[in-house]
Amino acid sequence: MSSSYTKDVIIVGGGLGGCAAALAACEKGLTVRMIEETNWLGGQVTAQGVPPDEHPWIEQFGSTKRYREYRWKVRQFYLNRMPIMEGNNNSFNPGNALVSSICHDPRVTVHVLRDWLIPYIITNQLTIHYCTSVRSVRRKGDAIESITIIPSGQTYTAPYFIDASETGELLPLADIDYVTGAESQAQTSEPHALEIPDPLDIQAFTYVLAMEYREEENHVIDKPAMYDFWRSFQPDIWPDKLLSFHAPHPVTKEKRTYALFKQDNSFPLWEYRRMFNNRLYNTPMKALDITLMNWPQNDYFLGNIFDVSEREKKKHLYQAKQLSLSLLYWLQTEAPTPKGSKGYPGLKLRPDVFETDDGLAKSPYIRESRRIKAQYTITEMDVSPDVQEGRIGKQYRDTVGIGSYSIDLHPSMTGRTYLDVEALPYHLPLGALLPKEVNNLLAGCKNIGTTHITNGCYRLHPTEWNIGEVCGELVAFCIQHGKMPKEVRNDSTLLHSFQRVLREAGVELEWPVDKMESQGG
Template identity: 50%
Template sequence: MTKQIQADVIIIGGGTGGCAAALGAARSGRSVVMTEAYEWIGGQLTSQVVPPDENRWIEQFGCTASYRTYRNAVRDYYRRFFPLTEQARARAGFNPGNAWVSRLSHEPRTALAVLRDMLAPYVHSGRLQIWTGYKPVRAETDGDEVISVTVCGQDGDKLVLTGSYFLDATEEGDVLPLAGVEYVTGAESVAETGERHALTGPANPRDIQAFTHCLALDYNEGEDYTIAKPREYDFWKSYQADFWPAPQLSWTVPSPSTLAPVTYVLLPEEGANPLFTYRRLADRSNFQPGAYKTDLSVVNWPQNDYWLGPIVDVAPEERHCHLERAKQLSLSLLYWMQTEAPRKDGGIGYPGLRPRPDATGAPHGLAQAPYIREGRRIRAEYTILEQHLSPADRPGGKAEKYPDTIGIGSYRIDLHPSTALRTFIDIPSLPFQIPLGALIPIRVNNLIAAAKNIGTTHITNGCYRLHPVEWNIGEAAGMLAAFCLDNGITPRGVRNSPQQLSSFQTRLRNNGFELEWPSIGAV
């Protein structure tokens, strides 16, 4: 069955950027349709099971007002419905998981509930339609305009979506090839970008950051939840990349910034660097006795990064193979930990590690979706380069100042090992702005990049890909589409008209966007 649906703004992809885009466009008075390939909206925050990676100033500044609303709502959700300890309830910076890499580590089901609540007023009024389980399969264009995008459901039903503006908020930039939008994949050459860390040889479109199929679990000492031996376990047990200091299934990995070997432990009581608390989602010490039997954690660690091949712009069979092998890697890591991992007490294995499919909404405790760090990137009106924000290239200690700023962000240039079998690139960056030109394709008039698919390079994608930045990009894209409709102008016209640009930036500020950083240093 095929159904025709029309709206002012069509958003393909209901991840972090897509949800923020829907919020921005619907709040601006426009009718919106948002589709999402997976059952849960929220992307990184939900279906990928990745708690927020944020800048160090996030509690004071460094995000949009709506993202701050999201953060506050997460804390309020626990305070309203969960039996917290008095200390946890009173803590202004309450961190449900007390993870050591996230200031607000929380469960994906909490994120899902909060996102649904934030979008509910627009869904209930009929201004916003959300269709989950639908993937884009076709786009119709007329010259430099997108006319429609067709999405297909899991049962074969199709929706033909028509609108004035189309926002690509998918995790891999899936609309771009369908609509013939010019884009880039992989790693650029230094000859092309002049970046210090670009490839010295030719560009490599298949040189893409590793992705990870995350896994949620808890730990019950004295119990046995050992899974069946994964079919690829023997391969992963013996596999060791040339740039890795130990077998893939071990406690020893390279430090991302120095590449020196670092050895972790599993549990906090075993010593320094406990992986179980690295991205812990729920710390039972925050809750009254009996509320949580154990802590809940997510396995999104160096050991289950998958880099044996890309999944973008490859044959369907190759893509499926790599997606399945990434699942096998995560399950093999779990099985190794349950049966063969050395313990600090001299024992072998942690059979009490229990997968938590209830926490992820998918079998075996695996995430519904892989965590995608890098996909397709538009060839944009403006491309963000390493030299625009690297301290090594900015003797004044400030990132490039963009007259068309639509927001701010901050994160290290953090590149995980790549599918060209290159190791980490993890270097400092200066707090940066998000230029409007990076959201606008060089040719197509009514498509806007609304997630990680903006005009970055392989290098700068490493710091523009995290939660609050993706949210800012998406929300700005939704508001841009609404502004263009209100004023009868294209995104390119907004950027190239000082008067229209100033008016749009005023609208952003009035809606809680921060467009400039205060004076702070590199991260």
């Protein structure tokens, strides 16, 4: 028999947005229930294996105070608990990687987030259900009343719900209007939108794996079942076989050459998302570099995994895993080397990094979610340097945060190639977090009111954290004042009061243009 237990807010999804929402809500004294599909907190930075992608000012400004504290906690873990070589300082980059100034082992973030939340767990203010998903949602009118979870079958009620899941899982279950794929120019007026909308034009997802290199050893995996397929596969949008050291340049679309390790005129994949650089540490046992495989060659774009049948979903998850394992096998056995030989048999899969049997991340890296039909939808014109004057994007009266990243769209399920165009440092409007038709649900991840195009810059780690944190703060504000989220947005006095609360919590609402110019970013 199922039971109903009431909390102030139920958060579906334990990724960065979900954890930020939980921290904000708990610090304001709310009781929180979190539903997480895996046994790890952290989402894209942990279970999906993608180190933080961030803007060039992230060490000084351009995020919330809590996000900076998260980064500080990750860095301090290494500085305080790992034997760091002399000469490293507070800008320590654990993996000395190209993608981020804090590229690190996903297990460290799992530890940091758990350690941060444990005081609230001990006092039962926060309850986390791991390896759990939502089976059904009960909605009445413009409010969600309860959710039922599996495998326990229990039903939980709350006055507020935050959908911080990776793919907007609550939206179809609650029969809330949402968008998938690409809008048309007629719908959004965006210069880079399609002529005809295509709900299947969804960005590729990726199964990340971790590996090290033992040059004199042989660690070749068993030949993947789909290796022959992937070895011969050449997409129409690709300049060579997918399993090769060539791919389209994201901006120019010209043939770009990659290399596993650093070579002249080639992009070094090994350094790209390296999470452990052995030269930085003086460990008792000499550990080797570890890198994460999240590259153009293992982006999977043959089919989507949400809003499809369970059979279709399993097929594409399997094939995406086979792609990543096939890329590893190709690197081990057939990849050309600078010495003229074939293969790097010393590449060793590291299943311990993700604590999985197959060595792959616990979940696929999801770039594009279902997106709410929001009170306000962010369009390309809001962030375009061709439309907005000055150095920053559109400034909203209901701004609740800031972020920065280019419009970075990976190949899509319909065969479209990259779209990578400049975007100005942007602001986050509260209206993008609020669905049009439901009053007590907030979007807390990549499911906010962006378009297919602006999702390309609003989907990164600091912005997801900002989104989730605002959701947690907003629920606390609404409960305290007896108001609904839409009332807060629409009433200028309430909105200014809420924005003051955000500033006090360390949420940056405006870009410091003078500082940006002085740093040359």
